[in-house]
Amino acid sequence: MDEQSRKSMAVRGRWAVAAMFFINGFITGSWAPQIPVLLVRLEISRFTLGLLILLFGAGAVVAMSWCGYLIARHGSRMVLSRFAIAASFGLLLVALAPNLVLAALTMIVFGGLIGAMDVAMNTNAVVAERRLARAIMSSSHGFWSLGGFVGGGLGGLGIQTFGHLAHAAIVTAVAIAGVMLANRHLISEGQPGGTARPRFSLPRNPLIYLIGVMALFSMTPEGAVLDWAALYLQQELGADLATASLAFAAFSGVMACMRFAGDAVRNRFGAVTTLRVSAFIAATGMLGAGLAPAPWMAIACFAFCGIGIANMVPIAFSAAGNQHGISSGVGMSVVTTMGYSGILVAPSAIGFVAEHVGFSPVFIGLSGLLVIVFLMAGRVRRADFSATQPAE
Known part of the structure; x- marks a missing residue:
């Protein structure tokens, strides 16, 4: 592959990972207007709602802590692709939860999927930076902010017009469509981890x-x-x-x-x-x-x-x-x-x-x-x- 082709692939990969940042922000932003609906739908107190949101964060942090092992073993492209598809269904799972117990479980799963996707997309952005030999991380996070703005801004109108479940289904469909388009152009590290199978361990540096x-x-x-x-x-x-x-x-x-x-x-x-x-x-x-x-x-x-x-x-x-x-x-x-x-x-x-x-x-x-x-x-x-x- 000549230098021009490599550069073209790197540019496409840069915009593909930017799309992943946008999608992650869009899903997260779309969750915000669903919060008051969850409070009323499950007839729970604000304190209980706070615990559910904490479970979302706990799921994200736990997933972030071991996602690096998966990336070292399989590469950021594969891990990002898989978790992005799964994360697209996260909001819909929460919207479908009929009771507090299932809502708690889906919040943990939703947070874990979003968190794992977050680590993978940031890692893939580093790969794109290396290929391009210039920084793209800040603007990638800008696309996340833009996605959150779009998701949060349109979410309330979508729920008011179509209902919370239809809104979650639309968010899922839009996210999956974006992920499928971006997946084709994500950059791969090559052979992650070499021939040795990486072990799960904390860095010593x-x-x-x-x-x-x-x-x-x-x-x-x-x-x-x-x-x-x-x-x-x-x-x-x-x-x-x-x-x-x-x-x-x-x-x-x-x-x-x-x-x-x-x-x-x-x-x-x-x-x-x-x-x-x-x-x-x-x-x-x-x-x-x-x-x-x-x-x-x-x-x-x-x-x-x-x-x-x-x-x-x-x-x-x-x-x-x-x-x-x-x-x-x-x-x-x-x-x-x-x-x-x-x-x-x-x-x-x-x-x-x-x-x-x-x-x-x-x-x-x-x-x-x-x-x-x-x-x-x-x-x-x-x-x-x-x-x-x-x-x-």
Whole structure:
């Protein structure tokens, strides 16, 4: 195969994995408007609903922790293809659950399928980055945000018009169609794992865990803004509900836009410099939000924070998939598990702390986590690419 053909395949693979990010975000975003329906349909309390959502997260984290083994053995293309097809049915399974017990089981399965697909698509994006010798991880995550926006934005209208079950069936059909189109062009690593069968074991390289800590410290503030920013603006800054809701909207909107611009920035300035500047911007924005005397100033600071946070996790993921002596799947599995654990654990811990000291000190403290990422930025040098970097 000549060089032009290889490059053409790499470009198609890049857009195929971008489609997978979009589909994963679309399914996840479509789940959000189903949540109130589940509450009413099963006649459960908010506390019970919270436990069901926690089961979704637990299923995702467990699947993420062992998905790296499957990728090392079978390759990211095969694992992504299989889990993407299975994940397309996840929302439909939850929508069909007739009682609390089956809903709990389907939530674990749904979370596990989404989590495994997440690890596999991030790993495949690393393979595409190597083939192209340039960064694509940030824009890939941008496609995830775009998919979530489409799924969440159209979901409420779909449920109101067709009912929750028909909506879930439509989401499944759309997702399967997208997966089948993308599967044909996904990039393969070649012969994963060589002739030896990989064993399930934790990496011994301590650097991968340091990168996991960076992902954790980057994703915890993101989860805090998602869960608590609106309440902070209402309770401590006196904002009305409409104004308070703009905090996460501004944060996530800016973050999505910056993710589409992030690859060009990283290709120009390198992963370390981009992460260092991003962490500084994020820490400054989070600190400003915690010190803000008025709602609109806090909203502006949260948006500024989103500029920085947007590309921090994609850079950490690229670094995780390019460590010496560790397969891309295993490295990605460790870092995604550690990172997403922050989003699952942080909300309850932050809520407990805020109940005693208020949200302002919490957001000020979270800026300290982002400063730590700033100081650790040199650990992501492996996120950069060269034309001679191997594709395996």
